[in-house]
Amino acid sequence: MTAQTNTAAHYRGDKSFVVETIEAKAPAAGEAQIRIAYCGICGTDMHVFHGNMDARVGLNRIVGHEMSGTVEAVGDGVTNVVPGQKISVRPLDHCGDCPACHAGHNHICHNLKFLGLDTDGAMQELWNVPAHTLHVLPDTLRMDHAALIEPVAVACHDVRLSELSEGENVVVIGGGPIGILVAMVARDAGGNVLISEVNEARLAIAQTLGFDTVNPAKADLADLVISRTGAKGADVVFEVSGTQLGVDAMTEIAACRARIVMVAIHAQKPQIDLFRFFWRELKLIGARVYEAGDYEKAISVIASGGVDADTIITDVAPLADIEKAFVALDTSPTAMKSLIKVGGNA
Amino acid sequence: MTAQTNTAAHYRGDKSFVVETIEAKAPAAGEAQIRIAYCGICGTDMHVFHGNMDARVGLNRIVGHEMSGTVEAVGDGVTNVVPGQKISVRPLDHCGDCPACHAGHNHICHNLKFLGLDTDGAMQELWNVPAHTLHVLPDTLRMDHAALIEPVAVACHDVRLSELSEGENVVVIGGGPIGILVAMVARDAGGNVLISEVNEARLAIAQTLGFDTVNPAKADLADLVISRTGAKGADVVFEVSGTQLGVDAMTEIAACRARIVMVAIHAQKPQIDLFRFFWRELKLIGARVYEAGDYEKAISVIASGGVDADTIITDVAPLADIEKAFVALDTSPTAMKSLIKVGGNA
Secondary structure, eight states: OOOOEEEEEEEOSTTOEEEEEEEOOOOOTTEEEEEEEEEEOOHHHHHHHTTTTHHHHTTSBOOOOEEEEEEEEEOTTOOSOOTTOEEEEOOEEOOSOSHHHHTTOGGGOTTOEEBTTTBOOSSBSEEEEEGGGEEEOOTTSOHHHHTTHHHHHHHHHHHHHTTOOTTOEEEEEOOSHHHHHHHHHHHHTTOEEEEEOSOHHHHHHHHHTTOEEEOTTTSOHHHHHHHHTTTOOEEEEEEOSOSHHHHHHHHHSEEEEEEEEEOSOOSSOOBOOHHHHHHHTOEEEEOOSOOHHHHHHHHHHHHTTSSOHHHHEEEEEEGGGHHHHHHHHHHOSSOOEEEEEOTTOO | OOOOEEEEEEEOSTTOEEEEEEEOOOOOTTEEEEEEEEEEOOHHHHHHHTTTTHHHHTTSBOOOOEEEEEEEEEOTTOOSOOTTOEEEEOOEEOOSOSHHHHTTOGGGOTTOEEBTTTBOOSSBSEEEEEGGGEEEOOTTSOHHHHTTHHHHHHHHHHHHHHTOOTTOEEEEEOOSHHHHHHHHHHHHTTOEEEEEOSOHHHHHHHHHTTOEEEOTTTSOHHHHHHHHTTTOOEEEEEEOSOSHHHHHHHHHSEEEEEEEEEOSOOSSOOBOOHHHHHHTTOEEEEOOSOOHHHHHHHHHHHHTTSSOHHHHEEEEEEGGGHHHHHHHHHHOSSOOEEEEEOTTOO
16 A cells, blocks of 8 residues: 655744645544545634744644544544545544543543644644544535534534523624624524624624624623613623623623623633622623534534525635735734635645 | 500611610501511621611611511501411512513512611511511521521522532632531532631631631642542532632632632622633622522521521620620621520510
8 A cells, every 4th residue: 555645734833834745644543534625724723823832732733623524544443434424523632531521521621632732633634533523514515614613613512501592682792703603603593692893894794694783992882782682681691802891891781690601711810790790690601612512513503504604714725825824814804714725735 | 556666776877776666667558567586687787887888778777687577467468478477588679670570580680679778677676578578487496596597598599509419519718607508508408518718716616517627828728629529629619708819719629610609799800710711611600699499498408407507696685785786796706697686675
């Protein structure tokens, strides 16, 4: 058997990638080898690109985890997929032996490995992954759309944890890629969604997608929510801005017994109005990545058109142009989701 | 019919009460007239005593809401109680027409009146209250013990909202009167409870009551919780300290998917480790007062001995000595719950 080749993009530090062709490895026992179709650029990948995660990823990492692909081969003992199947990888590898795993929360395993950060990822033609991470896709799903499954699964997890009911009033604070996906999934679940965002280009996209919007730098968000809800406030708030102003707003606009889902990653420790938590019996829910059911839900929401994938995907570039694609996404005011077309670039 | 007399303690500002005998009012339609047996001094009453709530209560308020008593008479249309029944008052009067009331959360009504603060309270022999606030007591329940129903109902509400399961690890941060009651109710519900408290006198009481304790100023609370729980962390945390240190600890010691109940009233806005909320998918639950079911639960927990009322009640004074009782409670390092014996002081 001739050795297969594999074209891969390695992050080499300081906003640079080197794309080179290396020898493909056969899948080990329990692994599947995936031929990548598309891989989206995540905000986390952008953090890597900026050099903020060098200590974690090193200077020879193949990043990428928002992907679609096809099973190319399977290693010994793999029975859940067969070559030729379209799949998406849920890029979490858990230890199976920590308190979180024992409690059934293996997506937040104490020793969680995130594929594409802690191991090599999907910005390569052939990617070997643990077979337990695979979700089989419907044949009719477009492979570019399928590259949205991972971020949509984040949104599905957030909306599931919010316990949103049909007809409830929802405010999404922050209208970037994740905020927009959360808004779409919340709307698909029956929520009456308002998006709060300060970036006018993002507000325009949100309006194109049919959402009510507000720029809280120009209008009083709390007054608007009060008037929209008959003085009740929002039943569900998603804080996706990662800012102190967002954290201030989330308690101000929340109805009695509202659920506030913490989607943003706050590296600082913001001040929080705990009196309001007491007074209105608010609930704050931390949400991280996704569980298997969220992946299945994401697949069905994309397949049914509940997420408008064509509007969300604003750019597609070949793997050879990955560095240019990162620069473009980093500087564009209008880009939402940028995909790398990995297949066909050997 | 001769007018009944009523001895009452009026708060007159600046740490003073005036006890005087006035004419009793007959209960209006929908009201019951209650002959008060005992009334406990709440932390909120102490805030009134210190002058911190003069704008809300004025300078002629009869305070008191942690009470036990007997129905003396009923006004027109009252059918849920009859004279002679032992009762406790759930001191909340809701508007019935705000978004919280419409949503079924009338204990956090937007226009909630708290009896004994927004209206006159139980530090008087005869108290007229809306009949819907009454819970009938078992005949066998001691009336001094029954004065603990209101604060125990707070603890029952907190523990219910925590969704505590049998055998879970619980940490109560702050071992004052409410913290101790929360700890007792959590233990009664099957929790494995640790109390964290810096006041050595309070630690001694907690130990007398059979609790594991830690002084976080002298030992590392997080290390202790890690070692007690096999590296998991606490399943349920009650933050009752009202301090930034307590807020720092609550996220540090919480297990993946732990529930943190915000019992303390934080007048400031503390900084909160939201990254930890994300990373471990923590839940923060604001809890305020109680609902009807919490009162029924409190009555049964006290009646069954799940709360050690005799240890909690550290002082009993007659109504005539109310001012002295407030001063004593304010300055005693060992006092937990101080009751005023209202009946029999005419």
